[in-house]
Amino acid sequence: MRLFSPIEWAKESVMAVQDYSLLAWRSLTNLFRHPRYWADILQQADLIGVGSLPIVVLTGFFTGAVLALQSANSLARFGALSFTGQLVSLSMVRELGPVLTGLMVAGRNASGMASELGSMKVTEQIDAMRALGTDPSKKLVTPRVVSSVVMLFFLTIISDLVGLAGGSMVSTLMLRLDLNQYWTSAWQSLAFEDVFMGLIKPVFFGFIIATIGCHYGLRAKGGTQGVGRATTQAVVAASVIILVVNFFITRFLMAFFPMQ
Amino acid sequence: MTTSLASPQPGTLPEPPRKTVVFEDVSIAYDNRPVLDGVSFTLERGETKALFGVAGSGKTVILKLALGLIKPDSGRIFVLGTEVSATRERNLFEVRRKIGMVFQESALFDSLTVEGNVGFRLFEEHCPIEEIHERVVEALRFVELEHTVDLFPAELSGGMRRRVAIARAIITKPEVLLYDSPTGGLDPVTSTTIIELLVKQRDVYKTSALLVTHRLQDAFTMADHRFDRELNRMVPVTGGAASNLHTRFLVLRDAKKIFEGTAAELVASNDEYIKEYLS
Numbered sequence: 001m002r003l004f005s006p007i008e009w010a011k012e013s014v015m016a017v018q019d020y021s022l023l024a025w026r027s028l029t030n031l032f033r034h035p036r037y038w039a040d041i042l043q044q045a046d047l048i049g050v051g052s053l054p055i056v057v058l059t060g061f062f063t064g065a066v067l068a069l070q071s072a073n074s075l076a077r078f079g080a081l082s083f084t085g086q087l088v089s090l091s092m093v094r095e096l097g098p099v100l101t102g103l104m105v106a107g108r109n110a111s112g113m114a115s116e117l118g119s120m121k122v123t124e125q126i127d128a129m130r131a132l133g134t135d136p137s138k139k140l141v142t143p144r145v146v147s148s149v150v151m152l153f154f155l156t157i158i159s160d161l162v163g164l165a166g167g168s169m170v171s172t173l174m175l176r177l178d179l180n181q182y183w184t185s186a187w188q189s190l191a192f193e194d195v196f197m198g199l200i201k202p203v204f205f206g207f208i209i210a211t212i213g214c215h216y217g218l219r220a221k222g223g224t225q226g227v228g229r230a231t232t233q234a235v236v237a238a239s240v241i242i243l244v245v246n247f248f249i250t251r252f253l254m255a256f257f258p259m260q
Numbered sequence: 261m262t263t264s265l266a267s268p269q270p271g272t273l274p275e276p277p278r279k280t281v282v283f284e285d286v287s288i289a290y291d292n293r294p295v296l297d298g299v300s301f302t303l304e305r306g307e308t309k310a311l312f313g314v315a316g317s318g319k320t321v322i323l324k325l326a327l328g329l330i331k332p333d334s335g336r337i338f339v340l341g342t343e344v345s346a347t348r349e350r351n352l353f354e355v356r357r358k359i360g361m362v363f364q365e366s367a368l369f370d371s372l373t374v375e376g377n378v379g380f381r382l383f384e385e386h387c388p389i390e391e392i393h394e395r396v397v398e399a400l401r402f403v404e405l406e407h408t409v410d411l412f413p414a415e416l417s418g419g420m421r422r423r424v425a426i427a428r429a430i431i432t433k434p435e436v437l438l439y440d441s442p443t444g445g446l447d448p449v450t451s452t453t454i455i456e457l458l459v460k461q462r463d464v465y466k467t468s469a470l471l472v473t474h475r476l477q478d479a480f481t482m483a484d485h486r487f488d489r490e491l492n493r494m495v496p497v498t499g500g501a502a503s504n505l506h507t508r509f510l511v512l513r514d515a516k517k518i519f520e521g522t523a524a525e526l527v528a529s530n531d532e533y534i535k536e537y538l539s
Contacts (some may be wrong), residue, residue, distance in 0.1 A: 011510055035384070067534075111447070111537070120369075123365065123367060123370070124363050124364075124365060124367035125367050125368075127363070127367065128361070128363055128367035128368075128369070129369075130327075130329055130353075131327050131329065131354065131359070131361040132356070132365075132380055132381050132384070132428075133354070133356040133381060133384070134353070134380075134384055135349075135350070135353060135354045143440055165391055213469075259311035
């Protein structure tokens with residue numbers, strides 16, 4: 001059995017970070033170089049966007065619903081039940097919409113990308129593509145990055161809306177709140193900075209999901225077991241990085257848009 | 261940076277380099293274990309070079325180095341006048357379009373049909389669909405698999421996959437072909453069919469080729485057979501004519517080149533290892 005070497009581990013970690021940085025950088029610079037794979041971008045947009053719609057709708061709806069249920073319980077103690085719409089709206093748009101959508105899409109698509117590219121890597125299909133004169137970072141990575149960023153943006157908007165709808169159903173049907181009051185409160189509480197914060201996050205999260213998924217896929221080795229390992233690592237890494245980056249984006253934007 | 265072996269003089273037509281692949285003192289190691297140690301050789305235009313050696317002796321590494329898929333630790337590699345060992349990945353794709361590679365396990369794209377695989381380069385170059393279809397069928401006819409156009413790789417046998425990989429490699433009429441164990445794991449009949457295709461490619465299109473193989477009989481068949489266009493099959497060549505077939509042998513042992521020469525020279529070698537290898 002080989003003994004664990006901290007120096008080897010450190011070297012490998014630095015190499016992995018270097019590889020990831022290069023891949024992420026290339027995925028962006030490829031946008032300004034020919035050829036551009038529009039058909040692949042559309043195909044990925046369909047897979048990532050339309051394919052993720054059911055889980056995003058379900059997650060958004062029930063998150064909004066449970067948020068209304070929980071917050072109503074607390075707000076009722078202070079006689080502020082009418083603020084339920086405001087609370088659901090701010091929570092969904094600023095935080096839960098983008099983060100939960102990001103996590104759901106990470107679970108579904110970062111794993112899909114890692115396993116697809118990983119299988120191609122271990123069966124020499126990536127090498128074959130390079131041998132045929134095609135740059136895999138242009139053909140495989142950039143279309144996934146573009147599609148993830150664009151589709152996550154729209155999926156987050158859908159999630160926010162469906163979450164508010166879930167909250168409104170609970171508020172009107174279970175809490176007996178007025179529907180107009182709920183939507184007015186939800187709408188009026190939103191300021192530019194809330195919407196901006198909620199819609200800038202999916203751009204970063206989409207980029208993280210695609211680059212992490214592709215990075216682990218393209219580094220896969222060791223047959224089907226290696227592909228499985230890459231898939232798991234991609235989901236875990238993408239989810240954790242989304243949560244960490246979310247904290248820093250929030251902190252950064254709060255410095256720009258101080259709380260009223 | 262791209263370095264050229266021979267730059268054409270201004271005002272003259274560029275002459276294709278006579279040497280298609282040049283390895284100069286190339287070394288590479290994995291996990292501190294040398295895989296190639298100071299290996300040098302040249303592949304002339306129209307020549308086929310068969311690379312021999314036991315498993316793990318670095319034969320496949322030579323092909324991957326020639327394609328620029330991996331970089332050597334030291335030494336220089338020129339392919340079609342470009343120093344691939346010193347060229348950035350981004351600039352290598354142009355050179356790779358002039359090279360055809362048949363991978364050991366075929367490496368067909370499993371989510372594309374046979375047509376998608378064979379015509380991959382043409383689709384990438386945005387050729388008209390009708391032209392792509394025509395050329396795909398022509399390439400598949402060369403390997404006698406034109407009926408498989410709409411099938412997926414998973415629906416083909418191992419030998420058929422290997423022949424589709426050959427069709428994919430030759431469709432753009434590359435100047436250099438790299439074959440990685442094209443007959444490995446196949447039955448003798450299918451192996452002979454594939455070797456016949458390689459002989460046909462060598463004699464009809466005069467393509468330079470590096471052939472990695474474990475099967476001595478495959479390389480010897482290539483060395484003493486020529487393709488007869490009228491009979492549409494390969495026929496044996498005897499006597500001095502065999503030396504015109506441009507097939508040479510290179511043997512690797514312990515990361516070093518220990519032999520380079522013709523079939524006759526290989527058989528006449530006094531090297532104990534080669535004698536044992538041939539026996």
